[in-house]
Amino acid sequence: MVAVVAVRPSPSDPLAALEVRDEAPVPTTPPPADWVPVTVRAAALNHHDVWSLRGVGLPAEKMPMVLGCDAAGVDPDGNEVVVHAVLSDPAWTGEETLDPRRSLLSEVYPGTFAGTVLVPRRNLVPKPAALSFEEAACLPTAWLTAYRMLFTQSGLQPGQTVLVQGAGGGVATALVLLGAAAGLRVWVTSRDEGKRERALDLGAAAAFEPGARLPERVDAVMETVGEATWAHSLKALRPGGTVVVSGATSGATPSADLQRVFFLQLRVVGSTMGTRDELDRLLRFCATTGVRPLVDSVLPMTDAADAVERMVEGDVIGKLVLVP
The missing domain is CATH 3.90.180.10 (Medium-chain alcohol dehydrogenases, catalytic domain)
Known part of the structure; x- marks a missing residue:
């Protein structure tokens, strides 16, 4: 064996x-x-x-x-x-x-x-x-992490806009596919032009370079990059918006920018993996929608x-x- x-x-x-x-x-x-x-x-x-x-x-x-x-x-x-x-x-x-x-x-x-x-x-x-x-x-690790971020922790509803920082990784790819299938408008960022194009092919509505000025503020940001994108994530949120954090590959100690957080009443929510019940729902979601x-x-x-x-x-x- x-x-x-x-x-x-x-x-x-x-x-x-x-x-x-x-x-x-x-x-x-x-x-x-x-x-x-x-x-x-x-x-x-x-x-x-x-x-x-x-x-x-x-x-x-x-x-x-x-x-x-x-x-x-x-x-x-x-x-x-x-x-x-x-x-x-x-x-x-x-x-x-x-x-x-x-x-x-x-x-x-x-x-x-x-x-x-x-x-x-x-x-x-x-x-x-x-x-x-x-x-x-x-599905049980990267995709389950993405599912929990989008559907348990973010509070997003179909038709709203979500920004995914760092397109190309396993969690980010799952966020694009799951979000688009659920009726969200998914925007992504990436330093790599090829990864931005790939995200568009997967269903992202728009792709931007890191730190780019967005056409409008978003309802939520999915954050796995950390220090390198944190300031942009907070600036990208509409008042009352939510940033969901499940990783910090570029560093875990960014500037908090607390004045922006409290003045705009932003929510910062942590997310780690997912539950057995969420995995069961993720499997049924994929089977029903055809997302793979x-x-x-x-x-x-x-x-x-x-x-x-x-x-x-x-x-x-x-x-x-x-x-x-």
């Missing part, structure tokens, strides 16, 4: 920390006895996997660790399922994203880049027949190093999918 494993922290060279093994290592924290095995049919690569190889969020004492958060496969009863990657504490009774002890698969327990992954039965969501295993495997994640390539797990290298270099349009 092939497994893709992080064997050591390697901050400067994540590929040096990756091994493809013939079998999964014995986990440092054995999964609880009531978890069930899922036969993996497809698993998707995320930037989380690259950060894990660099040792961010995955300390050396937890290695070797099977990588991977996202997967679709078959449960012990023969049902086609999608794995929800957010693991809450068994004693937690609220929404799992608010559990301070939550983790993702591949942080404490082995991940999805193997022939089989063990997960709590409550974390399994039925896979719609309309979605392939490869398509469904792309972009799949850049489908590769065997034995070629995981090639997939990670492409992600590190930014040579990806859409999702990279690994199959056993």
Whole structure:
């Protein structure tokens, strides 16, 4: 059984920390006895996997660790399922994203880049027949993050305008596709002309260079870039508008501009991943509307190093999918 494993922290060279093994290592924290095995049919690569190889969020004492958060496969009863990657504490009774002890698969327990992954039965969501295993495997992290930002945290209604900062990334691409399908007017920014054109092809109504003066102020901004775009995000909002933040790839300490926030009564809302119920709704939304994640390539797990290298270099349009 092939497994893709992080064997050591390697901050400067994540590929040096990756091994493809013939079998999964014995986990440092054995999964609880009531978890069930899922036969993996497809698993998707995320930037989380690259950060894990660099040792961010995955300390050396937890290695070797099977990588991977996202997967679709078959449960012990023969049902086609999608794995929800957010693991809450068994004693937690609220929404799992608010559990301070939550983790993702591949942080404490082995991940999805193997022939089989063990997960709590409550974390399994039925896979719609309309979605392939490869398509469904792309949804539980980046797409779920985008779904929660747009439909749970923003307060947006069809017909309103949303600005997506940094078009081209996995979450931003999902925001464009989901937003357009839901009847939102989606505007995007990107430094790369090719990525701006790609966003327009995917359904964005307009694309601008970062910091550009917009034709009008927007109802909400989806922010994953952080410091480099924060000032523009606040200036782009109409009075009473909302900026939803789920990442800060360019830095996490921008100028707050509190005078603008309170004078225009802006809302700043954080958003992290999503719940099992939101993943279920996302899957049904895709099945109903025909929206599908972009799949850049489908590769065997034995070629995981090639997939990670492409992600590190930014040579990806859409999702990279690994199959056993």
